[in-house]
Amino acid sequence: MEKIKIALTKGRLAEKSIQLFETMGIRFSAFYEDSRKLIIPSDCENFEVILVKALDVTTYVENGAADLGIAGKDTLLETNADVFEIVDLGFGKCRFAVAGPTHFDINQAVKLSVATKYPKVASQYFSDQGKQIETIKLNGSVELAPLVGLSDVIVDIVETGRTLDENGLEILENMHDISARLVANKASFKTKNQALKPLIEEVKEVIAVRQG
Incomplete structure (x- = not known):
């Protein structure tokens, strides 16, 4: 069997991913x-995990350094x-959200300034609404950005909202729901299909059972 390389995000997402593979006997x-x-x-020894930063998972998979990867939808977007x-x-x-100071009117700003780790996601979201922003x-x-006057609002991932609340911010608009996704290198999907297909099908079966 050809060795299958899997890129995972360091931290909690890697732990959840490893637990998924263990459920499958790997x-x-x-x-x-x-x-x-x-x-x-x-x-x-049929599989190999490569631990990388979140935004690098898709880079490793896209360029063939990994056959599969598990990345958040935020990274894919x-x-x-x-x-x-x-x-x-x-x-x-979790979810993408626009957040800012309590009661901030997002529609009153002539040109909204948005601080974010995800400039493409933020630009696309506001562009779809016909709004011009500075990222x-x-x-x-x-x-920290709106608290010190660097930006009007932020676009970020929100899980519980506790960090926002403790810093005097609130969700102004919910954008996208996010969860982990299994992704594949397009070339590997063809050349290693016999090795990848059973694994992918088993992943789908495990997830289907979990989701009832």
Whole structure:
């Protein structure tokens, strides 16, 4: 069997992904070791996990460094990667939202300034509404931007809303629901089809059972 390489986001999404594979009988014991290794083989040696940053998952998959990947829908929307989106895995749920100071009127600003880690998503969302915005790309805590006058509002991922609330911000508009997706390299999908198809079908079956 050809080795299948799978790109995963470091952290909680990787943990959920590994748990999914374990449900299917594919174990990655080395994942639980106290190690900084970024390439982790499965116990059966037929699979290999590559741990990367969230926005890099689709880059690895699109360019063939990984056959499969598990990425948030937020990453897919922002990178617009040329990959096959196979299945919604149902975990890692959150949403994109526009947030700002309490009672801020988003429609009164002549040209809205928006701080975000996701400039493409923000630009597309407001463009679809016919609104002109100035995007300010940030890599850190975007919640700070409206508090210090850097932007009017932010576009960010919201899970519980606690961080917004503790910083005097509120959701002004909900944009997109987000969850983890299994994606595939287009060339691998053809050349490794015999190896990938059973795995993908089993993933779909497990998710179908989980979702009832």
